[in-house]
Amino acid sequence: MIINGVSIDETFAEAFPMKATRAIITAQNEKWAMISAQAMTGFATSVIACGCEAGIEKVLDPSETPDGRPGVSVLIFAMGGKGLAKQLETRAGQCVLTSPTSALFAGIDEGLQIPLGKNLRYFGDGFQTSKKINGKRYWRIPVMDGEFLTEATTGRVDAVGGGNFLVLAKSQPQALAACEAAIVEMKKLPNVIMPFPGGIVRSGSKVGSKYPALGASSNDAFCPTLKGITKTDLPPECESVMEIVIDGLTKEDIDKAMRVGIQAVCDLGAENGIQRISAGNYGGKLGPFHFHLQEIMA
Amino acid sequence: MSALTFTAIKTTEQRVDMSPLVCHLLKDLSVAEIAAIELQNGKRKIRVDELFEISGDDAQNILIKNSYAKLDFIAKELHDGVMTVEGEIGAYFGMSMKSGELTAKGNVGLYAACEMKNGLLTINGNAGDFLGAALPGNKQGMKGGTILVKGNVGQRSGDHMRRGNILIEGNAGDYCGSRMIAGTIAVMGTTGRFLGYAMQRGTLLLWKKPTLSAAFNDCGSHTLAFLPILFKSFKKLDSKFAEESAAFNRVQRYGGDMAEKGRAEVLVKL
Numbered sequence: 001m002i003i004n005g006v007s008i009d010e011t012f013a014e015a016f017p018m019k020a021t022r023a024i025i026t027a028q029n030e031k032w033a034m035i036s037a038q039a040m041t042g043f044a045t046s047v048i049a050c051g052c053e054a055g056i057e058k059v060l061d062p063s064e065t066p067d068g069r070p071g072v073s074v075l076i077f078a079m080g081g082k083g084l085a086k087q088l089e090t091r092a093g094q095c096v097l098t099s100p101t102s103a104l105f106a107g108i109d110e111g112l113q114i115p116l117g118k119n120l121r122y123f124g125d126g127f128q129t130s131k132k133i134n135g136k137r138y139w140r141i142p143v144m145d146g147e148f149l150t151e152a153t154t155g156r157v158d159a160v161g162g163g164n165f166l167v168l169a170k171s172q173p174q175a176l177a178a179c180e181a182a183i184v185e186m187k188k189l190p191n192v193i194m195p196f197p198g199g200i201v202r203s204g205s206k207v208g209s210k211y212p213a214l215g216a217s218s219n220d221a222f223c224p225t226l227k228g229i230t231k232t233d234l235p236p237e238c239e240s241v242m243e244i245v246i247d248g249l250t251k252e253d254i255d256k257a258m259r260v261g262i263q264a265v266c267d268l269g270a271e272n273g274i275q276r277i278s279a280g281n282y283g284g285k286l287g288p289f290h291f292h293l294q295e296i297m298a
Numbered sequence: 299m300s301a302l303t304f305t306a307i308k309t310t311e312q313r314v315d316m317s318p319l320v321c322h323l324l325k326d327l328s329v330a331e332i333a334a335i336e337l338q339n340g341k342r343k344i345r346v347d348e349l350f351e352i353s354g355d356d357a358q359n360i361l362i363k364n365s366y367a368k369l370d371f372i373a374k375e376l377h378d379g380v381m382t383v384e385g386e387i388g389a390y391f392g393m394s395m396k397s398g399e400l401t402a403k404g405n406v407g408l409y410a411a412c413e414m415k416n417g418l419l420t421i422n423g424n425a426g427d428f429l430g431a432a433l434p435g436n437k438q439g440m441k442g443g444t445i446l447v448k449g450n451v452g453q454r455s456g457d458h459m460r461r462g463n464i465l466i467e468g469n470a471g472d473y474c475g476s477r478m479i480a481g482t483i484a485v486m487g488t489t490g491r492f493l494g495y496a497m498q499r500g501t502l503l504l505w506k507k508p509t510l511s512a513a514f515n516d517c518g519s520h521t522l523a524f525l526p527i528l529f530k531s532f533k534k535l536d537s538k539f540a541e542e543s544a545a546f547n548r549v550q551r552y553g554g555d556m557a558e559k560g561r562a563e564v565l566v567k568l
Contacts, residue, residue, distance in 0.1 A: 066527055066530075067523050067524075067526050067527055068526045068530075069523075103523050126561075127561070129499060129501075129561065129563075130480075131482070131501070131524055131528065132442075132461060133524075133527055133528055133531045134531045138524055138527065140522075140523075140524055146520060146521065146522075146523075147520070147522060147523060147524075149523040149524050149527075
């Protein structure tokens with residue numbers, strides 16, 4: 001399959017089941033909601049070492065938030081329910097509770113309820129008060145700038161993590177420009193995040209390493225400087241490969257995001273140095289979710 | 299199906315226990331069986347058809363017409379269903395109500411909605427003392443749901459209240475929110491003496507500046523984030539509380555009762 005001169009590999013991205021939740025952060029203005037959201041989703045690029053994968057889903061208009069203030073919704077993904085609950089609570093406590101004028105709400109009502117502000121309330125040292133409004137419990141925790149309002153729990157749902165595609169380009173600037181264009185389009189979609197810096201990974205990994213202590217290592221087959229000395233997957237004129245990893249609440253959400261992202265890359269086409277689109281997988285043996293590139297783009 | 303309607307055809311000297319005439323107890327009964335139910339009337343019993351003319355057949359939608367102030371325990375423990383009462387109403391209206399919708403078109407007596415658990419209870423007239431309170435000797439009053447009163451309420455509204463909302467468009471009598479454990483009472487009109495007496499936790503939300511006891515301390519003026527959410531939850535009500543102009547988030551906060559736990563608050567609109 002070739003789209004605008006870009007070859008779409010006959011391969012698939014392999015993804016895994018994860019647990020996910022959404023939180024809504026509001027503040028006096030969008031600037032402070034965003035600052036809080038960025039702090040909460042910081043150092044959350046990969047479950048390999050961060051404990052979770054998190055990202056900003058979208059900016060919310062005041063009409064879309066529970067308290068009528070500007071807000072930001074974030075999605076957090078982890079491999080297990082316990083890990084997710086721990087990461088959510090830690091990040092809420094250190095990054096949202098501490099952020100001026102913030103309030104924190106559940107972004108998913110269904111599913112198993114996990115603590116959001118339920119345990120943060122103890123920061124109130126006995127001065128905290130709760131309000132149950134329309135069946136939802138809120139905690140009001142006195143803090144130095146006034147009162148931190150948080151919903152007690154949020155819903156945890158089954159999700160999918162690790163959808164991906166690789167952009168092979170003639171040069172590094174061209175690979176980056178293509179991925180940036182893809183991220184702009186993908187960020188318009190709900191229910192997905194691209195957890196790596198700016199949504200783009202330059203250090204895609206393979207499973208395993210020559211060093212026994214490491215579970216993952218550089219994906220040498222896609223490293224352009226190793227073309228002559230390893231079993232490369234790259235054409236001779238490829239100088240740079242970048243990857244976009246996608247976590248989504250459902251397989252369909254990731255399907256959609258991959259389609260939109262790959263299309264944006266292909267729109268730049270061969271004339272902008274884009275050569276191929278590929279994807280990372282482990283032979284289909286590890287993850288139950290397979291995203292076949294050519295099926296997605298058909 | 300039309301609403302199962304009980305139209306009072308006479309009044310009684312003694313009080314009548316209306317608790318058997320509630321949706322969940324009547325849903326599987328024929329009109330003849332309902333007519334034969336005996337209600338306690340003072341120390342004697344009175345058949346339903348001796349007191350009411352019965353029409354309609356939908357036991358999940360009950361209408362009581364020509365009610366008078368000696369009909370007690372109307373809609374006691376109401377569990378689902380809709381009940382509407384036209385006329386004056388006696389004591390214990392909606393006592394221990396569990397769910398559903400209950401509406402009084404006129405005034406109600408003592409202990410309305412006492413120990414209510416959930417649902418929506420609307421009183422278009424005035425309510426007597428101990429609205430949403432605990433029964434004498436009991437430790438917990440209303441535990442959930444919403445009471446909306448469009449008129450005034452008597453003394454000790456929300457006494458021992460545990461959870462839920464009491465919304466009063468008119469005035470509240472003395473001891474409003476006394477011994478309250480938690481929950482919210484909102485009063486658009488004036489409040490009487492001894493507001494929040496021995497109140498432990500919970501919120502009294504007031505539109506007019508009250509006379510507060512020395513046991514409530516001024517905590518200053520604040521913008522509180524939970525208030526817009528609270529007002530948003532009132533939007534579906536047929537009430538002044540649902541109006542856009544009713545909502546506010548700037549308040550003067552008073553903490554008390556310092557003679558008790560001191561974790562309750564009186565919030566006065568600024």
